[in-house]
Amino acid sequence: MSTTISSELNQGYRSALLAYYIGQYAPNSGDTTLSNMIKTPDDVYEYLLIDPLVTNDVQTSRVAQAMSSIQQYINSIALNMEPGYNTQALDATQLKRWNNGADQYAVWGGYVELDSYPENYIDPTLRQDQTSCFNDLITELNQKTVSNDTAQQAVMGYLNEFEQVANLTIVSGYATDKDQTKGIYYLLGKSTSSPVQYYWRSFDMSLNVDNVLASNAWSEWYPINTSINDALIQGKPRLAYFNNRLYLFWFERAEGNGPNESDTIMAYSSQCDFSRNWSSPYLMSTIDNDTANHTSSDDKYCDKLFTAKYLCTACGYNANDNSLLISLYCGDGVSAYTESGYNDFSLAIDYWFNL
Structure with a gap:
């Protein structure tokens, strides 16, 4: 039998079934709602969720047609178009996933293929x-x-x-937002080999999907190409994001060359430009332990920093006046994460980077 004749016979069979359903089955079904609803082919489409006027040119199968009908049925529920259902009773996460592409079989199928066989589609x-x-x-x-x-x-x-960054030791971190689920986290790491090399990387919490850590939320480890004498470091270096720029702050201690020369603690900073290059160290301030020249009480509280066994650093942003506080403080006798009073060397930096 030729394709043309077969097509005409199938379409005639379709038309006969449609006429029988509208003229005989629906009125005599005993269901008043059904008999009042089914009057035209469009009514059949809305009730059965199949196209009763489809031609033989459309290639499909019973399984494909059933899947399409079920998909349309669920989509009508999600759009509040199906009587008897309320989207407020549906799971909000599932409803959002449905509206974002799961309602289209081609899109959903693509996600399944990528999830099941990523090696077939991912080109590094x-x-x-x-x-x-x-x-x-x-x-x-x-x-x-x-x-x-x-x-x-x-x-x-x-x-x-890769080995250079695979074995890094995490030194410290900085979060740009009080809400732990938002903002960007900056991490500072250093190599375990000598000479010590410092690195930084970021993690963007806004790229998380349904509280799942996205792989592209992490940046790679970038080297901090500025001069840092790790042997003189006091406490831990700290990263800070201030005025739309990433900064590194650290303290170094230099010992006096002679018995009459005092030791000095110096506060340094370096900023990262848009090309991820770091500026030369900027000396912000210094203190020394020359108590003979300290006559005011304001100077004497710094002296304990030179004898302390444990020194800690802190870095915090004050949104009220758009300032940044950098502090080196004594951690003797208390937890390493608790400030110990006034034995500190603190610097308050304003918007113009003035102390």
């Missing part, structure tokens, strides 16, 4: 958040004819760079 070279180590690997492979030797050399170079 197309990632938008590639690390500098991975970019170096791609560049080296593209510049040479790929062979066992060149590939091994490129991969070993990548692993050497």
Whole structure:
């Protein structure tokens, strides 16, 4: 039988069933609601959620048609178009997921494919958040004819760079928002090898979806290319995001060269520009333990910092006057995370970076 004749017979069979359903089945079903509702093909469509006027040209199956009808049924419930249902009784998370693409089989199917078989769709070279180590690997492979030797050399170079940040020790952190579920977190790390190299990275909480940590919320580890003498560090260096710029603050102690020369504690800062390059250390202020020259009570409280066994640092932002407080304080006899009174070296920085 030819395709044309088969198509005409199928469409005639469809029309006969439709006429029988409207003219005979619905009126004689004994269901008053159904008999009053079904008058036209459009009524059949709204009731059965299938297209009664579809032609034979549309390729489908009973399973595909059933899935389409169920999908349309759920979508009508989500849009408050289906009698007898109230979206307020539905799970808000599921409803949001449905409206964001699960109501379309092609979109939902794509998510399932990506989740089940990511290796078939993810090309690492197309990632938008590639690390500098991975970019170096791609560049080296593209510049040479790929062979066992060149590939091994490129991969070993990548692993050497990766190893530098894989074994970092976390030093401190800074959050830009009081709400732990918002804002950006900045982390400071340092290498375990000598000479010590400091790094920083960020984590954007706004990229979290349904309280799930998104992988692209993390930045890579970036080196802090400024001069820091780790052997002289007092307390812990601190990152701070102030006036739309990332800063690093730290304290160093320099011992006097002779018996009559006093020790000095210096407060430094460095800022990160838009190219992630750090400025040279800026000396903000100093104190010394030359008690012979200290006659005012305001100076004497700094002296204990030179004899303390444990020194701690703190960094906090004051939104009321848009200022930043940096402090080095004595931690002897108390918890390392508790301030111990007035034995501190504190600096208040205003909007113009004045002390």
